Amino acid sequence: MAKSLDQLLQRSRPILLDGATGTELLRRGVSTGLPLWSAHALADRAGLEILTTIHMDYARAGAEILVTNTFRTSYRTLDRAGCARNWKQLNRRAVEAAREGVKASGSELALVAGGLAPLEDCYRPDLAPDEETCYREHHRQAELLAELGVDLIFVETVNCSREVVGAVRAGTEMGLPVLISLCPKPPAHLLSEDALEDVVPRLVDLGGENLRGILLNCATPDVMDACYAKLIGLAGGLAHGLYPHMGQPDDEVGWKLPKQGEPLPLAERLLPWLDRGARFIGGCCGTTPRHIEALRQGIDRREALRQRTPARG
Numbered sequence: 001m002a003k004s005l006d007q008l009l010q011r012s013r014p015i016l017l018d019g020a021t022g023t024e025l026l027r028r029g030v031s032t033g034l035p036l037w038s039a040h041a042l043a044d045r046a047g048l049e050i051l052t053t054i055h056m057d058y059a060r061a062g063a064e065i066l067v068t069n070t071f072r073t074s075y076r077t078l079d080r081a082g083c084a085r086n087w088k089q090l091n092r093r094a095v096e097a098a099r100e101g102v103k104a105s106g107s108e109l110a111l112v113a114g115g116l117a118p119l120e121d122c123y124r125p126d127l128a129p130d131e132e133t134c135y136r137e138h139h140r141q142a143e144l145l146a147e148l149g150v151d152l153i154f155v156e157t158v159n160c161s162r163e164v165v166g167a168v169r170a171g172t173e174m175g176l177p178v179l180i181s182l183c184p185k186p187p188a189h190l191l192s193e194d195a196l197e198d199v200v201p202r203l204v205d206l207g208g209e210n211l212r213g214i215l216l217n218c219a220t221p222d223v224m225d226a227c228y229a230k231l232i233g234l235a236g237g238l239a240h241g242l243y244p245h246m247g248q249p250d251d252e253v254g255w256k257l258p259k260q261g262e263p264l265p266l267a268e269r270l271l272p273w274l275d276r277g278a279r280f281i282g283g284c285c286g287t288t289p290r291h292i293e294a295l296r297q298g299i300d301r302r303e304a305l306r307q308r309t310p311a312r313g
Contacts, residue, residue, distance in 0.1 A: 004177070005065075005111060005152050008111070009212065012306075013299065014280065014299055015241070015279055016063055016281060016296055017064070017065050017067075017241075017280055018058035018063035018292060019063075019282060019283035019292045020283060020286055020287045021038055021067070022038035023287075024288060024289075027288070028053075035072065035077055035080055036072050036077070037071060038069050038071050039081075039090060042090045042094055042097075043090075048097055051069055051094075052100045053104075054101070055097060055105075057101075057105075058110075058289050058292055059101055059105035059110045060107070060289070061289040061292040062293060062296030062299075063282070064109060064111065065111050065112075065113050065154075065282075066102060066111070067115040067156070068091075068095050068097075069115075070095075070117070070141075071115055073090050073091050073141075074119055074137060074138075075087050075141070076119050076137055091144055091145065095112065095145065095150060099112055111151040112149075112151050114142065114145030114152070115156055116141055116142060116154065116156070116167055117157055118158055118159060119133075119134060119137055119138070122157045122159055123183075125191050128163040131165055132166065133166070134162060134163045134166025134167060134170075135169050136166075139169075142173075143174065146174040146175070150176070151176070151177075152176050152179065152212070153177070155167045155168060156180075156217055156218075157183050157218045158180070158190075159182075159183040159192055160190055161202075164180065164182065165206065171210075172206070172208055172210040172211060175210070176210065177210060178210050179212055179215065180207070180211070180213070181214070181215040181218075181243070182196070182199070182200075182215070182216055182217075183216075183217065184196070184219050184223060185219075186223055186227060187226055187227070187230075188227050189227075196234060197230070200235065201236065204234075204235065204238055211238065212238075213238060213239035213280055215240060215241045216242045219244055221266065221270070223244070224242050224244045228242050228273060228276075229276070232276060232277060240277070240280070241281055241282075242270070242280070242281065243287075244266075244269075246285070246291075266291050266294070266295075267298045270295065271295070281299075283295075
């Protein structure tokens, strides 16, 4: 049983992430109105039960890292919604739901990652505060998640250099492994127009000994195809990966869900990246446990074939 991210990285097998939480809550009937988005599920017993079941379903599908439902539980967001007084309680519920989901799955294999999301809108890099404010607020959130017992810090969907630098500075001070995931834009930029070739090497240097991987997320598979090859060349030997979305943003409910078809096509788009060295793979907004299960099955087939193929020498 893997007990740490480092143990997972020591294997040859890729690490399977979970899929979407917010859009899966929406799909299962939980309110996701902005600005709280997925945090609505933390407000009552019914929402928490559905959230815990979602985590359980991802763990059963084969996900090895479950990200806490903390995409909209920063003090800043909760204060805007008038419920900052519940900041610690809601974050505690998010971590506990992920832990309970792993336990209920029967596997107890998945790690729980404390998710740090953009302080403002993940598609509006112009709204991000200055670097020092980002550092201060992300430090507060990361410190709470560390106190609540997460296994690692996952800085995800960051869209501009000043915020990702502030968040990584904060996250790496917790003494936990850290993963970073950037929100990309073709040909090889963040949504803010910051070039990956300028941002990624700085993050690799800044992350120090606690940074374990750098990824791309929350873009279509086509955008991933355009940007991921560039990331590979910039990662400097650091583990890398990707997890795209399906569907599109919506100003009212937060996300417009895609029409649900077979999950296999997404897996077929992503699995070839494993041959390019991807160590992490999963799904973002709009994906479901079925997508993660399809990825797991594809990884299983790939690993079985690899073990049957004699080494050349």
